[in-house]
Amino acid sequence: MSDQVILETRNLCKVFRAGKSEVRAVDDLSVSIAAGSFTALTGPSGCGKTTLLSLLGALDRPSSGQVFFLGRELSRYSDVELARLRRRMGFVFQNFSLIAGLPVWDNITYPLIPRGVGRRERRDIAAQMLARFGLDDKADRSPSELSGGEQQRVALARALAGQPDIILADEPISNLDPVNSAAVMSCLQQIHAEGKTVVLSVHEPAIAPPGSRVISMAGGRIQREEIR
Amino acid sequence: MTKFIEIAGTGVTAILLHPWRSAVTAGAVTVVLLPYLVCLGLSHGLRLEAESSIQLGADLYVSGIQFGHKVPIPLVAKSQIERIDGVTEVVPRIVGAIAIGRNRESAVVVGMPVDRFATGASFLEGRLPGQNSVNELVLGSELAHRLNLKLDSRIPPFYQNAQGEKVSSVVGIFRPDAPVWQANLILTTLTTAAAIFNQEGLVNDFLVYCRPGYEDHVRAKVLETVSYRAQGSSGGPRPMVIQRTDLTAVLPTGLLGQQGVFELHFVLVFAVGILVVLVTSGLGLSERRREIGILKATGWQTDEILFRSLVEGCLLSLAAAALAIVLGLVWLRVFNGFWIAGVFLYGAGVSPAFRVPFVLAPAPALLTVLIALVVVMTGSIYSTWRAATASPAEAMR
Amino acid sequence: MLGARVAPRSWTTLKRPANFPTFFNIPVMKRSGPRFIFVGILMLTMLAAAALTADNLSLARRRSHADEFQRLLGGLGLGPSVDLAGCPMCFDARASFACKEDEGALPGSKFLCRHHACSVLRYRPIPLEPAAIHKDGTR
Numbered sequence: 116m117s118d119q120v121i122l123e124t125r126n127l128c129k130v131f132r133a134g135k136s137e138v139r140a141v142d143d144l145s146v147s148i149a150a151g152s153f154t155a156l157t158g159p160s161g162c163g164k165t166t167l168l169s170l171l172g173a174l175d176r177p178s179s180g181q182v183f184f185l186g187r188e189l190s191r192y193s194d195v196e197l198a199r200l201r202r203r204m205g206f207v208f209q210n211f212s213l214i215a216g217l218p219v220w221d222n223i224t225y226p227l228i229p230r231g232v233g234r235r236e237r238r239d240i241a242a243q244m245l246a247r248f249g250l251d252d253k254a255d256r257s258p259s260e261l262s263g264g265e266q267q268r269v270a271l272a273r274a275l276a277g278q279p280d281i282i283l284a285d286e287p288i289s290n291l292d293p294v295n296s297a298a299v300m301s302c303l304q305q306i307h308a309e310g311k312t313v314v315l316s317v318h319e320p321a322i323a324p325p326g327s328r329v330i331s332m333a334g335g336r337i338q339r340e341e342i343r
Numbered sequence: 344m345t346k347f348i349e350i351a352g353t354g355v356t357a358i359l360l361h362p363w364r365s366a367v368t369a370g371a372v373t374v375v376l377l378p379y380l381v382c383l384g385l386s387h388g389l390r391l392e393a394e395s396s397i398q399l400g401a402d403l404y405v406s407g408i409q410f411g412h413k414v415p416i417p418l419v420a421k422s423q424i425e426r427i428d429g430v431t432e433v434v435p436r437i438v439g440a441i442a443i444g445r446n447r448e449s450a451v452v453v454g455m456p457v458d459r460f461a462t463g464a465s466f467l468e469g470r471l472p473g474q475n476s477v478n479e480l481v482l483g484s485e486l487a488h489r490l491n492l493k494l495d496s497r498i499p500p501f502y503q504n505a506q507g508e509k510v511s512s513v514v515g516i517f518r519p520d521a522p523v524w525q526a527n528l529i530l531t532t533l534t535t536a537a538a539i540f541n542q543e544g545l546v547n548d549f550l551v552y553c554r555p556g557y558e559d560h561v562r563a564k565v566l567e568t569v570s571y572r573a574q575g576s577s578g579g580p581r582p583m584v585i586q587r588t589d590l591t592a593v594l595p596t597g598l599l600g601q602q603g604v605f606e607l608h609f610v611l612v613f614a615v616g617i618l619v620v621l622v623t624s625g626l627g628l629s630e631r632r633r634e635i636g637i638l639k640a641t642g643w644q645t646d647e648i649l650f651r652s653l654v655e656g657c658l659l660s661l662a663a664a665a666l667a668i669v670l671g672l673v674w675l676r677v678f679n680g681f682w683i684a685g686v687f688l689y690g691a692g693v694s695p696a697f698r699v700p701f702v703l704a705p706a707p708a709l710l711t712v713l714i715a716l717v718v719v720m721t722g723s724i725y726s727t728w729r730a731a732t733a734s735p736a737e738a739m740r
Numbered sequence: 741m742l743g744a745r746v747a748p749r750s751w752t753t754l755k756r757p758a759n760f761p762t763f764f765n766i767p768v769m770k771r772s773g774p775r776f777i778f779v780g781i782l783m784l785t786m787l788a789a790a791a792l793t794a795d796n797l798s799l800a801r802r803r804s805h806a807d808e809f810q811r812l813l814g815g816l817g818l819g820p821s822v823d824l825a826g827c828p829m830c831f832d833a834r835a836s837f838a839c840k841e842d843e844g845a846l847p848g849s850k851f852l853c854r855h856h857a858c859s860v861l862r863y864r865p866i867p868l869e870p871a872a873i874h875k876d877g878t879r
Contacts, residue, residue, distance in 0.1 A: 229642060356774045440823065550815070
């Protein structure tokens with residue numbers, strides 16, 4: 116882990132409005148993520164973990180406050196720059212968010228298309244990722260033909276295919292059985308071991324691997340921080 | 344360049360990602376375009392035949408007008424016209440409507456001088472009425488079909504005049520691919536036609552052929568000198584002359600001249616078509632929004648997503664337009680305009696027994712592609728743009 | 741360990757599982773669907789273009805009888821009607837100078853009669869009164 120801060124938030128707020136009611140999903144939250152670190156956001160459902168990850172990953176715009184990526188504030192980014200910034204991040208979603216109808220190998224390498232990676236090269240990258248995640252024989256399968264664990268591994272492979280600086284994983288194991296959960300966590304640890312920054316949200320702090328930073332959240336705020 | 348080709352490739356893939364939506368969109372556009380295309384084809388085909396009718400017809404049509412209506416004129420006036428300088432030939436003609444058969448089928452009787460029939464004609468089966476013949480008829484293909492008449496059929500008396508009733512015989516039947524106006528025609532000699540209408544000594548018009556450059560002069564002279572009035576009478580019809588240029592002027596030109604098609608089908612194409620495609624675009628909209636959200640979350644730019652959607656829309660439009668063109672040609676050529684010809688050609692039945700005139704020129708075909716593009720793009724690009732400009736989290740929510 | 745880096749390998753080394761359902765023996769990661777769709781649309785477009793060209797080329801042959809017919813009858817027929825029953829003007833503006841069912845200018849419409857309204861060509865009536873003729877014979 117280096118001293119360089121890859122992501123930082125200052126007084127971050129995200130308010131969702133539904134009619135007259137107002138929900139502060141993230142409330143005046145300031146946090147910094149060091150490059151190469153493994154950070155686990157924990158807390159009960161609705162505590163703001165997913166919203167915080169969306170804001171960190173430039174998937175959503177904050178209601179107020181600032182998010183910095185390598186020292187540059189995200190609100191200064193244009194739409195095109197934000198899209199290019201997302202290419203430096205790898206997302207893993209709770210519900211996998213794979214494109215139904217596309218075969219597994221295409222799902223993995225679809226984000227590489229706008230980066231100008233040719234078809235042959237994409238196939239090579241897909242083959243490498245499939246081998247890495249034990250999905251060699253699933254290249255041409257549709258996501259709907261895979262188990263939840265396999266789908267999440269495909270999502271991980273997709274996140275890694277673009278060689279991102281940081282992996283943001285939103286409750287990647289909440290829909291999985293214990294065996295698959297362990298496999299996915301093992302993948303994340305391996306990715307971290309290779310020097311990537313990993314930020315994930317989980318319900319149970321115990322799931323976070325030893326040495327990781329655990330941030331407990333409640334009501335959109337940080338309650339407690341610890342190193343496991 | 345590779346990047347754009349690859350993104351274009353994902354546009355093709357997108358068609359398969361939502362096969363039902365793609366099929367319904369292309370199908371809806373085809374259904375909207377097909378009658379439009381067929382009508383343009385019919386209109387163009389008819390206009391070409393009308394052009395040849397004008398170009399190969401007489402130089403002048405001299406007829407009579409009385410109380411604002413066209414009226415028959417005396418045959419004896421022919422000699423007055425023949426005397427005018429520049430006139431090379433004057434042909435009297437009778438054109439009239441009758442109803443024939445048990446079902447009172449409408450027919451157009453055309454009587455021409457028998458010497459006009461001296462040469463053979465390749466546009467009919469059988470022959471033209473012969474010299475000194477009486478009640479020899481050449482029937483239109485549709486009329487013959489409806490009356491179930493064949494070559495050499497005998498027709499029981501269908502008119503009565505001073506000479507009593509006469510049995511007629513069918514000596515010829517127009518080929519189905521002769522011009523459309525033969526469909527319900529009864530072509531006969533001037534004498535027989537006059538007998539049918541019991542109007543001896545009267546004709547509808549004189550076909551006047553002139554030496555080149557004399558048309559205006561002859562027209563002026565006819566209006567100045569020809570009189571249909573009986574001696575000592577102050578009343579009677581006045582001469583009326585229609586020149587080739589008059590006919591060319593009323594012939595609708597260009598696409599806007601095909602007003603029937605445009606007024607009817609522009610509404611259909613643009614109002615109904617866009618509505619249909621908007622509805623079909625709504626099929627699987629939430630799934631599509633989510634897909635666009637995933638693309639944005641994984642680094643796709645808005646313009647790249649729009650380009651992908653543009654390729655998808657272009658291919659769907661092209662498929663719909665091409666399908667409409669092929670189906671239009673099949674409808675008009677193979678099925679001879681079954682049903683639709685009857686809608687736009689007055690008097691044509693559901694299944695015409697004549698060759699429906701149809702020319703699909705490249706311009707209307709290109710217009711079809713353009714309309715398909717506008718309809719599909721209006722329906723799909725907006726919804727894609729809405730999803731692509733939203734934040735990925737919102738689109739995926 | 742699952743997720744550990746593996747040595748770079750080519751996609752061509754991947755094998756399809758024995759039970760993979762497929763109609764053709766397509767190599768792994770080579771989807772045929774988009775290609776079929778693209779080629780299909782391309783072929784459909786080419787078919788439409790070829791059919792159009794062929795149709796336009798055969799125009800002269802199809803219309804060979806038209807010239808002879810019109811020469812013999814001195815020019816008969818102009819519009820979208822095959823008889824004089826509905827609107828004589830639709831059949832031939834020479835046969836009738838005006839539509840007998842002419843309802844004049846309808847508000848918001850250009851249609852003259854019910855037959856004109858649905859036709860593929862709409863004729864303006866030929867003026868009943870001849871144009872003014874000067875003494876020298878010109879109009």
